[in-house]
Amino acid sequence: MRKGLHSSGSELRGPLYANGGCGTAFIHPVVSPAARSTDTEDVERPSFIRFNDSKVARAGIEVRTGRKWKAHDAVAQAEARLKHSELTGTLAHGRAGFGSNTKPIYSKTRGKERRKLIQDEVRAEVEEARGSKIVAMGQQGAWSRWEHASNRRISWADLWKFEPHRIKFLIQSVYDVLPTPSNLFRWGLADTPQCPLCQKAGSLEHILSCCPRALADGRYRWRHDQVLKAIADAITSGIISSKHQQPTKLQITFVRAGEKPHQRREKGGALLASARDWQLKVDLGKQLKFPESIAETTLRPDMVLLSETTRQVLLLELTVPWEDRIEEAFERKRAKYRELVNQCRSQGWQARCNPIEVGCRGFAGQGVRKSRAASVE
Template sequence: MHQFAPVIQAEADSARAAIVAGDGSTAACNKARATAKDNVSSHVHSIITLEREQHVASLVQQGAWLRVANEEDADSYWSSLKFDLPRSTCSFLTRARLNVAPSFTNLHKWGKLSARFTWRHNSVVKALADGLTAAIKDTDKHTEVLCDLAPDSYSSHVDTIPSDILTTNVFPDITVINRSLKRIDIVEITVPFESVESFRNAESRKSTRYASLQNDLAGLGWTVKQHHIAVGSLGMIPKSTSHSLTCLLKQISGCNSNTSSLICKKMAKIALCCSYAVFNRRSDKLWLPPGPTKLFSV
């Protein structure tokens, strides 16, 4: 109670001053005391509310949820998606926002890491690769889209940087290559848990990871640009992803934002549905996701 002492003392002094300045009647004294009591109650309530908000914001899970809530409300893709889902999926979405779903970080805590998250990630990669391929199909014969989706194993890789361009052991998720212009667009996809920190950390990590590859390609005369595409595990599409994808599509095919919106909606739904599938089998340690040739699609 010591943090409230100054407020209580100040209001008591104010009440005494009001009584002295008044006419001395019982009604005036009672009114001064009631006013002081209400003021103390209001100040104490404000202090307690502020302390609670600061405490919640400092918590790892609850604080992350509060910070991402505003961004989710501003995300039109996510806002429209959540009203067009089965009841069970919506229930999962609510629990997952509280960070009690089997995210990568949580499974690491619980000791239950598996290929199921690679299945989700690769499903999103395939949706984006298919969208990019369709966009350039009838507009640019010199551009090819390569994606790191090996058909035999989740642990295998595809040379998304062809060996005739550069021999490397780095495998971006998707590359868009125009040999006539000597231009390569590196597209990296992440499906993190939906916290502001997760999106920022993923983008920073990917940028650092491919810095040396970009320098090597630039040294060979190639124009290289990296695009980070983040899709939240619950289907949230941050504004940075929409902007990056729109710019990429406009550059490689001249497509407008409508094409970008359609691809974003498809990736969002795939990420959420895959997360829900993983959630439903969270207690089954023996469950394996469908093979690399049976990625989820909508």
């Protein structure tokens, strides 16, 4: 997880990472000597010799990098992987469709671009080896199964702003080393692994997401409302700032005689900039009633963002699931409001539903980024 001097973006990232001015990162439990070697300029030197100076390349100079990891072997392996990737193509991850992730073709690159491809491929190979070891850890490596949770960036400003116990909870919860009843029993510090509230197995997942007594006492509801209030405040600030923005002007592109127009990818306009009368209704305290002017329903979305002049309505439904079940919660919430969205559309409204997933340990799902991009960008 260390980062060499003058290197760019070379840390091996887990669910928590830092990208500050000093290039620091959270120390991960599994860091091999090869990972430390690839975070220096050892990968850059052999690729520089190979591609930039043919005379030096023929001199047979070997870069010494130790016994466990050799730069020349790693570069050769990376080249083979890149050539093979030309046949398989770029793989899509998460909800991305085919062609969403583009990558330069190795055989068509030269110079600096080719060197960067090799460096990234060497680090990717080391990351794969480290990942296979992490997956084998049933408890501390459980975060590797968070396929739909975004990495959480921790800056130096956050470290100075957060209280020590919050940073401690965040790191320990990721690797499941908090003093839960199950862990205390496993470590020999407690007589029983049961939850003190409901007498079931007191694992971290049970305490943060599955305890029926905590649900009945309103603890999960309180946490849900705190997250909802923070998101609502951010949307309110976006609505206020969008009222002072000038509407985007349509640019006319002139084409000279005999030339063909260049096809440009038109970017969709921001949602908040498309109207000036946005209203945000938030279900805090179970008091929200869906506007009857749009549709009659007994459902209560967490947030309703509507504009009467443009007849647009956006349903935002927040869920705070266990990070392993973010995708399941997303599909459940979307299916819940599918009929209401269709009912709004039948009344002449431009309606859609965006579920927002924030894990119970603070890791946001893709719905947060998607909703933000559609609203303010």
